[in-house]
Amino acid sequence: MRKIDIFDTTLRDGEQSAGINLNTAEKMEIARQLERFGATVIEAGFPASSPGDFDAVQRIANTVKNSTVTGLARAMKSDIDTSWEALKGGQNPHLHVFLATSPIHMEYKLKKTPDQVVDIAVEAVKYAKKFFPLVQWSAEDAFRSDPAFLVKIINQVIQAGATTINIPDTVGYATPKEYGALFKYLKENVTGIDRVKLSAHCHNDLGMAVANSIAAIENGADQVEGTINGIGERAGNAALEEIAVALHIRKDYYGLETGVHLHEIKRTSQLVSQLTGVMIQPNKAVVGKNAFAHESGIHQDGMLKNRETYEIITPELIGETTAPLAMGKHSGRHAFNDRAITMGFELSEDQLNEAFNEFKRLADRKKEITEDDLFVLFTGKQIEYADADIYELTNVQVQYGTSNVPTATVAVTVPTGENVVIATTGAGSVEAIFNALEMVVKGHVNILDYRVTSIGKGRDALGEAIVNLRFNGETYTGRDISQDVLEASAKAYLNAINRKLVKDQEKKMDVVAVES
Numbered sequence: 001m002r003k004i005d006i007f008d009t010t011l012r013d014g015e016q017s018a019g020i021n022l023n024t025a026e027k028m029e030i031a032r033q034l035e036r037f038g039a040t041v042i043e044a045g046f047p048a049s050s051p052g053d054f055d056a057v058q059r060i061a062n063t064v065k066n067s068t069v070t071g072l073a074r075a076m077k078s079d080i081d082t083s084w085e086a087l088k089g090g091q092n093p094h095l096h097v098f099l100a101t102s103p104i105h106m107e108y109k110l111k112k113t114p115d116q117v118v119d120i121a122v123e124a125v126k127y128a129k130k131f132f133p134l135v136q137w138s139a140e141d142a143f144r145s146d147p148a149f150l151v152k153i154i155n156q157v158i159q160a161g162a163t164t165i166n167i168p169d170t171v172g173y174a175t176p177k178e179y180g181a182l183f184k185y186l187k188e189n190v191t192g193i194d195r196v197k198l199s200a201h202c203h204n205d206l207g208m209a210v211a212n213s214i215a216a217i218e219n220g221a222d223q224v225e226g227t228i229n230g231i232g233e234r235a236g237n238a239a240l241e242e243i244a245v246a247l248h249i250r251k252d253y254y255g256l257e258t259g260v261h262l263h264e265i266k267r268t269s270q271l272v273s274q275l276t277g278v279m280i281q282p283n284k285a286v287v288g289k290n291a292f293a294h295e296s297g298i299h300q301d302g303m304l305k306n307r308e309t310y311e312i313i314t315p316e317l318i319g320e321t322t323a324p325l326a327m328g329k330h331s332g333r334h335a336f337n338d339r340a341i342t343m344g345f346e347l348s349e350d351q352l353n354e355a356f357n358e359f360k361r362l363a364d365r366k367k368e369i370t371e372d373d374l375f376v377l378f379t380g381k382q383i384e385y386a387d388a389d390i391y392e393l394t395n396v397q398v399q400y401g402t403s404n405v406p407t408a409t410v411a412v413t414v415p416t417g418e419n420v421v422i423a424t425t426g427a428g429s430v431e432a433i434f435n436a437l438e439m440v441v442k443g444h445v446n447i448l449d450y451r452v453t454s455i456g457k458g459r460d461a462l463g464e465a466i467v468n469l470r471f472n473g474e475t476y477t478g479r480d481i482s483q484d485v486l487e488a489s490a491k492a493y494l495n496a497i498n499r500k501l502v503k504d505q506e507k508k509m510d511v512v513a514v515e516s
């Protein structure tokens with residue numbers, strides 16, 4: 001069966017989404033999960049864009065064994081040199097070099113003639129090949145480029161040694177028929193196109209990224225690029241979980257396989273959502289929380305008689321467990337640890353102990369512990385900033401009455417280890433908490449977005465808070481889950497601030513490492 005390679009760019013194009021700011025520990029966690037998910041290639045970042053990206057790409061390349069790890073580079077020696085330093089420890093060093101080919105990008109952005117662009121691309125690929133056995137070259141904004149010019153430049157970059165050619169629809173302008181036709185044209189006109197991997201990279205500005213990717217596959221693409229949950233620049237990238245499930249469910253029609261471990265989809269999607277703070281729309285295909293919900297009577301009747309009347313994808317296929325866990329306040333440590341392992345978590349003994357204590361506290365207050373509850377608990381422990389100096393909420397108290405001014409008192413352990421207690425007012429309970437916390441962190445904080453939702457169903461469901469804020473000029477998203485939404489809100493606020501502290505501390509460590 002023909003195999004389609006899955007190129008995941010959640011950590012590069014996905015991280016380019018407004019408001020996402022992952023630290024190295026979180027990127028490592030996502031990369032490990034992408035490996036379990038079965039991504040053929042993981043684009044771990046853009047090493048030359050910042051020391052933080054460099055560090056994350058290097059660590060991921062040195063850790064991941066079952067997927068190829070790549071990094072993005074502009075068509076310039078310095079970007080390629082930096083990328084080599086980051087990627088050389090990987091299993092099969094792979095570089096992704098790009099250069100725009102559309103008239104508008106060449107003239108206004110690069111300020112180069114088409115001939116100069118051909119030369120720069122060829123030089124970059126030749127230079128990259130001195131280090132990397134695998135070099136992917138992308139014609140940025142390929143879909144809006146002159147097809148004859150694409151043939152000319154691709155002929156030459158293949159001769160220069162490129163092993164993959166990527167044809168991005170950078171601005172999401174294509175329709176499936178047109179995008180498929182471009183792949184067909186290139187297949188028919190580029191010399192040696194069958195010696196390289198041909199790749200599709202679609203953006204979702206017109207909501208057609210997945211359809212366009214499938215059209216490319218139908219017309220000869222060997223690889224599709226995208227992100228988990230479709231996150232990415234502007235309206236995002238093609239959602240890989242949708243492509244993988246579509247090809248699987250319609251194997252009868254396409255006769256293709258991807259190598260994706262479909263039962264890892266739910267977990268991968270949840271992890272990406274949890275760490276990026278980007279919520280999944282309820283009706284999103286495959287991973288939305290309503291994707292398997294059958295609400296109307298006639299549908300429920302059909303489902304009871306034969307599930308296949310209305311269900312083309314089973315929740316089990318993507319690793320969703322619907323049955324409640326036989327776990328609650330009477331469960332013991334062995335069953336709990338066993339559950340962590342079954343769910344794919346690798347936690348240290350200390351992390352497991354802390355998670356178990358939290359689980360017991362939760363089980364005292366909540367009737368039924370769901371897999372979703374455990375997932376957030378384990379993930380939270382796994383990426384805790386063990387060695388970082390951060391803020392920790394020790395107490396929050398709110399006085400609220402319909403005719404009183406709300407007052408919040410927060411107690412926080414600050415990075416120096418001191419415990420600070422501050423009380424202040426606000427127009428509402430949440431504002432009072434945020435005002436008090438702003439006084440604790442001593443910086444200018446601008447709240448850009450704030451959302452509260454529930455994890456699972458029922459009146460005792462956990463509350464999830466997401467806070468997107470600007471702190472001293474940088475944007476961070478924080479998230480927390482608690483049984484009380486005010487506590488979750490306070491912790492989510494501090495989580496966003498802590499992400500900045502962790503990033504700053506990572507940067508300092510990078511500088512020390514470079515100096516020594």
Ligand SMILES: CC(=O)SCCNC(=O)CCNC(=O)[C@H](O)C(C)(C)COP(=O)(O)OP(=O)(O)OC[C@H]1O[C@@H](n2cnc3c(N)ncnc32)[C@H](O)[C@@H]1OP(=O)(O)O
Nearest residue numbers: 016046048049050073074075076098099100109110140170
């Ligand atoms: C379609 C995509 O997704 S492309 C990837 C987008 N990702 C990012 O931009 C990652 C975050 N970016 C950054 O951190 C910064 O932009 C950096 C570090 C990469 C570069 O920063 P700066 O050196 O300050 O340049 P700046 O971003 O302002 O401008 C980009 C420069 O690169 C040039 N450039 C853009 N693409 C390419 C390319 N593929 N190859 C060579 N040069 C390029 C531009 O023409 C411009 O050059 P100029 O300074 O001569 O006008």
Ligand SMILES: CC(C)C(=O)C(=O)O
Nearest residue numbers: 098138140141168170
């Ligand atoms: C860097 C390239 C592949 C890209 O992300 C795009 O063109 O959208």
Ligand SMILES: [Mg+2]
Nearest residue numbers: 013168170201
């Ligand atoms: Mg892109």
